[in-house]
Structure formats: structure tokens, C-alpha cells
Amino acid sequence: MTAVLLLALFLASGLAAQSGVHLQDGLYAAVTDDPDVAAILAHDPLFTVHLVDSATLSRGLAGYDLIISGGRTYTAETEKGQAALSAFATAWRHYRNTVYTAEDDLFAAYPLWIDTVEVTSELDFTATESGQTVSLQPQGESVPSPSGPVEEVPTPPPVQAMPTGDLKEKLASGGNDQVSRYVDMVSGGPDLGHFKTPSQLAPPLPFDSLIYVFVFIFPLYFTSQFYMMTIANERVDRRGEALLSTPAGPLAIILGKAVPYFFLMLAVSSAIILLTGGSFLVLLPLVPVIVFFLAAALLIGMTARSFRELSFLSIFFSTVITSYLFFPSIFANVHAISRISPLTLVVLQFEGTGFSAADYLYATALFWLSSAAVLWLCVRNFNEERLFSQESLTSRIISFVRGAMARAHPIASLVALNACIIPLVFMVQLMYLVLLFNIPMPFSLILLILLAAATEEVAKSIGIIAVLRGTPGTFTWTNLVLAAVATGAGFLIGEKLLLFVMIAQVTGSVFGTILFSGVGLLWVPFLLHAGGAFILGAAVKAGGRRMYLPGLVIAAGVHALYNLILIGGAV
Amino acid sequence: MNARHVWTVAKKEFRGIGQERTIVLAILLQVFIAMFSSFLVIGLTSLYDPASMDRSGSVYAVGYAGADSPLQGILEADDTFAVYRMDLSPAVAALKERQLAAVVYVPPTPPDAVESVQVTLYTLKNDIQTAVVGVELKEDFEEYETLLRYARADRLSAAPIEVAVPAGTGGQSFFLFIYGLLIPLLLFMPAIISASLIIDFITEEYSAHTLDTLLSTPLTFTEILWGKVFAAWVLVPLQGGAWLLLLGLNGIAVHNIVEVLVHVSAASFVLILLGALAALHFRDRTNAQFIFSTGLVVVLLVALAAPANPANFIVLLAAGADVPWHWAALAVVLCGTLLLATVIDRYARLIARRAMA
Numbered sequence A: 001m002t003a004v005l006l007l008a009l010f011l012a013s014g015l016a017a018q019s020g021v022h023l024q025d026g027l028y029a030a031v032t033d034d035p036d037v038a039a040i041l042a043h044d045p046l047f048t049v050h051l052v053d054s055a056t057l058s059r060g061l062a063g064y065d066l067i068i069s070g071g072r073t074y075t076a077e078t079e080k081g082q083a084a085l086s087a088f089a090t091a092w093r094h095y096r097n098t099v100y101t102a103e104d105d106l107f108a109a110y111p112l113w114i115d116t117v118e119v120t121s122e123l124d125f126t127a128t129e130s131g132q133t134v135s136l137q138p139q140g141e142s143v144p145s146p147s148g149p150v151e152e153v154p155t156p157p158p159v160q161a162m163p164t165g166d167l168k169e170k171l172a173s174g175g176n177d178q179v180s181r182y183v184d185m186v187s188g189g190p191d192l193g194h195f196k197t198p199s200q201l202a203p204p205l206p207f208d209s210l211i212y213v214f215v216f217i218f219p220l221y222f223t224s225q226f227y228m229m230t231i232a233n234e235r236v237d238r239r240g241e242a243l244l245s246t247p248a249g250p251l252a253i254i255l256g257k258a259v260p261y262f263f264l265m266l267a268v269s270s271a272i273i274l275l276t277g278g279s280f281l282v283l284l285p286l287v288p289v290i291v292f293f294l295a296a297a298l299l300i301g302m303t304a305r306s307f308r309e310l311s312f313l314s315i316f317f318s319t320v321i322t323s324y325l326f327f328p329s330i331f332a333n334v335h336a337i338s339r340i341s342p343l344t345l346v347v348l349q350f351e352g353t354g355f356s357a358a359d360y361l362y363a364t365a366l367f368w369l370s371s372a373a374v375l376w377l378c379v380r381n382f383n384e385e386r387l388f389s390q391e392s393l394t395s396r397i398i399s400f401v402r403g404a405m406a407r408a409h410p411i412a413s414l415v416a417l418n419a420c421i422i423p424l425v426f427m428v429q430l431m432y433l434v435l436l437f438n439i440p441m442p443f444s445l446i447l448l449i450l451l452a453a454a455t456e457e458v459a460k461s462i463g464i465i466a467v468l469r470g471t472p473g474t475f476t477w478t479n480l481v482l483a484a485v486a487t488g489a490g491f492l493i494g495e496k497l498l499l500f501v502m503i504a505q506v507t508g509s510v511f512g513t514i515l516f517s518g519v520g521l522l523w524v525p526f527l528l529h530a531g532g533a534f535i536l537g538a539a540v541k542a543g544g545r546r547m548y549l550p551g552l553v554i555a556a557g558v559h560a561l562y563n564l565i566l567i568g569g570a571v
Numbered sequence B: 001m002n003a004r005h006v007w008t009v010a011k012k013e014f015r016g017i018g019q020e021r022t023i024v025l026a027i028l029l030q031v032f033i034a035m036f037s038s039f040l041v042i043g044l045t046s047l048y049d050p051a052s053m054d055r056s057g058s059v060y061a062v063g064y065a066g067a068d069s070p071l072q073g074i075l076e077a078d079d080t081f082a083v084y085r086m087d088l089s090p091a092v093a094a095l096k097e098r099q100l101a102a103v104v105y106v107p108p109t110p111p112d113a114v115e116s117v118q119v120t121l122y123t124l125k126n127d128i129q130t131a132v133v134g135v136e137l138k139e140d141f142e143e144y145e146t147l148l149r150y151a152r153a154d155r156l157s158a159a160p161i162e163v164a165v166p167a168g169t170g171g172q173s174f175f176l177f178i179y180g181l182l183i184p185l186l187l188f189m190p191a192i193i194s195a196s197l198i199i200d201f202i203t204e205e206y207s208a209h210t211l212d213t214l215l216s217t218p219l220t221f222t223e224i225l226w227g228k229v230f231a232a233w234v235l236v237p238l239q240g241g242a243w244l245l246l247l248g249l250n251g252i253a254v255h256n257i258v259e260v261l262v263h264v265s266a267a268s269f270v271l272i273l274l275g276a277l278a279a280l281h282f283r284d285r286t287n288a289q290f291i292f293s294t295g296l297v298v299v300l301l302v303a304l305a306a307p308a309n310p311a312n313f314i315v316l317l318a319a320g321a322d323v324p325w326h327w328a329a330l331a332v333v334l335c336g337t338l339l340l341a342t343v344i345d346r347y348a349r350l351i352a353r354r355a356m357a
Helices: A002-019 A035-042 A054-058 A079-101 A164-173 A177-187 A208-238 A241-245 A250-276 A280-303 A307-330 A336-340 A342-351 A357-381 A393-404 A410-436 A441-470 A477-501 A510-516 A523-570 B003-019 B022-035 B037-048 B070-077 B088-096 B128-151 B172-207 B211-215 B221-249 B257-282 B285-305 B310-318 B326-356
Strands: A028-032 A047-051 A066-069 A072-075 A112-119 B060-066 B081-085 B102-106 B117-124
Touching (some): A035 A079, A047 A079, A066 A079, A112 B088, A208 A250, A208 A280, A208 A307, A208 A342, A250 A357, A280 A357, A307 A342, A357 A410, A393 A441, A410 A477, A441 A523, A477 A523, B060 B088, B060 B128, B070 B102, B070 B128, B088 B102, B088 B117, B172 B211, B172 B310, B221 B326, B257 B285, B257 B310
Parallel strands (some): A028 A047, A112 B117, B060 B102
Antiparallel strands (some): A066 A072
């Protein structure tokens, strides 16, 4: 069956390569009285072309996007009409190029050649740190003069030594710049230098990174799916019971099951690196991503109640994590935010810029720490009681957390739990940052403040709720105060420790100040964290589960207010 | 087959979806994507065509080095650029410090020389703004090329026919991206999700051994199957409609919404039936999902290789093109669906009979 399918896949891709992808055929309706123009348009599948005589055309025609007559173009006054005109401009340029490429005197047909040289910006990120992008616009009337040292740039030679035959060949083959550009990059195709005619001048796109993200992330995502599935299969039918009764501990089972997938993912990544001719240093930032994928797959496999839930959770997870990895790396070299994604390091390595140990620590620390926290949670809960129960998702997570705590030392557990939760909170907050930093400044700041506050309060409440649910009787008001203090302390310890590890760009920016309450004396953020935990805990203690949401709103409101005042003081 | 029985099974699946909050996750996912869809659109269209990014009258500083040429005049006449005459080395240094957007070096080659005029263009590596500057520069270079070509016209043997195309016609990529790519992608996403849902629906009954319990009720195996298919299929127009609504809120008008949804629903029914077939045959989720996803790629490739496929119709209809024969094509798709449905119905009956025996 698999062999048949693979053969079918092979044939189908052959068919698709042969006939092309027909997705936009006949999108624009064009009419002309000129057979030559009709012939040009007939080559472009985007158009349906109608050739009519001049008399019909002069009577006027409705319902066409584009009318070409007597060497002039007329378009419908719609967005589609404009699009059709632009598509025609491209088709006509292609036609003109074929005519000129057939000329004997190449340099009469193509008199101008552009040699493109790309230089690396030496700007540090001081300006982008404050959330602005540096413009390339002139500053005042005077001629710009470099402030740093001026390196001698050799005068380019007036004529490039390249055989005319090669140039002609290149002109004839250069049909679709956008596509060949990427195909060449990945396959390492023939490099004819940067020598181009003006019409071939594809603007230098900042999106090369896009390709790397897709090429590297998608195989990882698919492989982790299989790990997710084996974990879920252990639970279906209680198939894993036999495995659990063996002397192998939960850690041994989890790791043993993960090892094949880990190496498979490494192998796939290595194969891609070999194919693209990259450096194996690229594996360094990929390993924490692989570990994180496996940890998340384990958690999803252990928490999903059914295959449907598994499907949706994995789709949701992959969308979120892909945007986390993907969006920042688009802005590699442009914005400091880009450094939070390990994929940015991959892009930098491929570009030849490389990355420093500090960059590595900064981009991957959250991945390592989050994976460790999730893995630990899963190991503590990899037992019969948890694996085969049928709770809903949220209460399952709560019981996981409760299961991971030491019952004899609830306060110490709360401190530790909240310290461990910090990497995950940071990840979520950086995700907001990634999504929101494109929005104009005041909106992005306000949204960030609100979302960040709500996330922190939710994270802090998990531990308290877990204890409250586990042993409802012991939760007196005194104990609640103690629990809130422990939560605040744990949160603060985790936050400060992690900030200490990640002394880097984002934490110093305006965005960083909001997210991480970076400034101020230690007791102020401590009071805030403990206070928020107390509000939410008190609400749930007094009003039960129904009061969780109102409690969250109040706690997040207080938190957001504090941050707003902090920003007010800082600005 | 009893329609009420089918509906009972469908209701059961809906309840399952609702209880497990899977549908909540699906909606969250949709809102999540919609949240940055405007960014997605801008970001990805600029990948497609950087010219669509920014034409808001920004002025970019450009350094001009080397010999005098008409190019300097062309650049100066362009409102987009402030041109500074500089020496090459300081100009490149200023470019690195981002005081300039680009540096152009022109050699002293005469316009009617035998060899080419080779201009060197220095730009910043991997920079979004440079992409915009590059588009503007390209237009000026093309103008200079025309000028040079005119000076060498007597050396050319043939001239292409001339059609006046207004300059600076950007924006087609934006249109093409939205209607030609984004909309079909978004609309077929629910179809693919539903197809893998049906696999979960069916294999779950096998793995949890709940099928026997279900069959002990007055329900027949085929009724159970069609109930599940119906539950998975109904989600497609609902989710597809939600996407179109969200696009509308983002300012993207979609034409012929009803026809578009009808086509998507019809095509997705085929995918769901294929998923059901895989699930019936393999009974195990891992195998069924793997075979189905590989099969899905094959089906999509073959469908897209054929001109006038359902996805193409959706693009044309959504963009407001006139497609008089799309109902006929729909009829063809429906015939195929019917055929496939009959095959699956037979197969399900066969399985049920074998189980009885």
C-alpha cells in the first residue's frame, strides 16, 4: 500500500511539474483587436483573451478587466483591473525580453548591466531597541558623512569579464526571478555573479530566512507527531500498563521512547544541511528546538483525552510555535526582537555572519529551560493514576501540577513551581511581543501590558489552585497568605535569575521594561506578585471556581496598573 | 438507511467535539491566525512583491559616485530619492551606517560604446527598506536602459511591438496573493482538518472498543458511518464562512460567497470520504493518518495539475471573475463524489457483514 502510494506520489508530482499548477487560470478577462497582443497574452495562463475586430471594440465592451487597442491599454476601474494591467506589464516585458535576447548585438539590446554588491549594516541595535526602526531617509540637507572609519572601496572595473554566450544563456533562462532565486539558493545552482540587466534586478529580499524556517521546522514537526502518537497509544487500551510494571522508571520509558525520534530529527536536519551545503554549526540552535518539540509532544500525548483532542492540540501547538520561531527570524538583521528565535541563528549562520555564545544563550535558554520544566512535570506524572484517568484538559493539567509537588512541603513546592514556570511565562510573553510589535506604538504597549499581566496572574494561580483542589480543608486564610508569599517569592526568584542569564537586547528595551518589571527595588515587584496571587487565590477560596475569572480580571488589572505607572515613571 | 439514526450519530459526535473543547481550540486557532492575518498578508505579499509595501512618499538618500551620466539626472528627477554626489569609499561607509539607502557607481563608458555600461549598485544586505528602495531604483535603471538602447538603436535588427503601459503599476501581486493563494489556502484548511477529524471519529470507535456497544442499539454500521461523515462535513462550510467573514472584517471583499462555499463544501466532501475510506480500511489512527496525508498530497497535486479544478473555480469566483460554466464543473465533482460515496457505502456494508459472520 505504502509503495503504491509512493509511486502515485511520484507520478503525481511528475504530472504537476509537467502541466504546472492551475490555480489562477483565467483570472483576468482581456479583449484586444490586435492579433500580436493576443498572441502575447495567450502565453500567460492568468488571462482569458478575446480577439475581436476593431468595429466591435469601438462600440465599447463591458465586463473586461483589460482592453488593449491601438497600442494603448485601458482597464476597468477596479482593483482587479489594476491587477490585470500590472500582470499585462509583466507579460509584455517578458515578450520584449525574448525579442531582445534574439538580437546578435547583445550590448545594443541590453546596454545597461547592474552589478549588485550587498554590504552588511554595521549598525548596532541601539535605535531599534526602543521599538523604532531606523529609516534610510536623509537627515537634513547636508551630504551624509560617515562617523566611523572609512575603508577604501576598490573602484569597480568598467567591464566585467564574462563571455557573451554565458550572458545570453542566462537571459534566456531567467524567466521567473522570484522562483529561481529560491530554487538556486537551496540547490546551490549555477552562480553567474550579481551581473544583471535592470529588468532582472529583483530587489534584495529580506525573506531568505523564510525558506530555512520551512525547510527545517516542518520535518521536525512531523516527526514529533509520531512521538506524540506513541505516547497516546500507550494510554489507549491501557496498553502501557505492562511497560509501567517493568522495573524501568518513568524517566527511562519516556527517554527510551524519545531517543529514536530525537536521532531521526537530527538525521533529517543533518541531511538538509548536507543538501544545502550549510555548516553543521546550524545544528546547535536546532537541538534545543528539537528537545522542546519532543517535550511538548510528550505533554500533549499525556494530556489529550482522545485522538481528536490530540489532533487539535498538536495543530494549535504547531501554529503557535511556528509563529514564535518564524516571525522573529523574518526580521533577522533588522530588529533586536529577531534574536529571541533560534531560527534567527540558523539564518545568521547560513548568511555567514555567525552567532556568538551570548546570542546562543539568549535565543535558546528559554527552550532548554521550558523543555526541562515540561519534561520534569511529565516524568513526575508518568504513572498509572494519571495516564489512564479521564479528566478534562484543564483539570488534568492541574492534577499534573499537583502530582509534581511534594505533599509534605507545600510552601517549598510553591516556591519551586513558580520559579520553574518562569521560562514558559517568558516564552508566552515574547510571543505577544512578536505578534504585537508591528502594531503602532501606543496600542502595542497597552495590549502588551494587559496580556502580560493576565498571563503572569494565570501562571501564578496554577500552583495555588492545585494545592487548593488537592487539600481544600487545610487552606485557611493564614495559609493562603503564606501560599501567596511563597508564590510571589518563587516567581521573583525565577524572573531575576532568568533575566540575569539573558542580559540582552530585549530586556533593555521599552518592551522589556513592561514585560519583566525590570526596574525598581526588589520588594516592589515582590509585593506585586504576592498580592496578585493573593487576590486570585482569595477569590477562588471565597467564591469557588466561578470566581476565578473575576479574580483574574482584578489581579491582572492591579498588575497592569502597576506596570502603567512604572512606564509613566520611566518615560 | 434511517435519516434519524444518522442524525443521532452526528449529534453524538458534535457533543463529543463540544465537550472536549476541541472546537474551542479550533476557533481559538482561527482567531489567532486572524489576529495577525493582516500582518501575514502584508509580510507575505511583500515577499511576493516588495513594491506593494510602501509608496507613502518617503524620500531615500542615495549616494552617486563615478563619472557623470544621464542616470544622475534620472535619479534626481525621481521624487523618491535625494541624490548626493560623493566619492565611492565614504559613500559605502555612510551606507553601512545607514545614512544612505544605496550607492550607485557609474563608470566612464560612453553611451554608444561597443561594450556594455556596467553600473555597480551597493545596497544593505537583508533589509526590508532596501527592498522598497530597490524597486524604485529598478524603475530608474530601466529608464536609463531605454535611453542607452535608443543611442544604440541602429545596431538592432528587430523592434518589439510597442504598447504603452502606464509606469509604476504595482499592486497586482497583492491582488493575486489574496485571491489566488490566501483564500484557497484558508478555505481548504477546514476541509483538511475535517478529513483528519473523520479518521479520528472512526478509529476511535475501534481503539476504544465502543463500536460493539453502538451496534447493539438499533443503529446500523452504515448509519453510524454517514452520521460521522455528516458531522465532519458540516464543519467545513461553517469554518469556511467564518474565514470569509474574518477576511471581510480585514477589508478583503470576497465575491460570490455562496457559490464559493458550495464549491468548497463539494470538494471537501471528497477529501472527507477519502479520510473515511482510509480509516475504515486501517482502523488504526497512525496508519490511517499517514496513508491519508500521503494520499491527500497525491490528490491535491493531480487536481491542481488539471486546468479548471475546484480550487481554480474558487479563486475565480472569489475574485469576482465571470465563470459561466462553474455549475457544470460542480456537477462533475458531485458525480465523482456520488461514485466515491457508493463505493464507501458498499465497503462499509461488507465490513459490517463480515463482522456479523
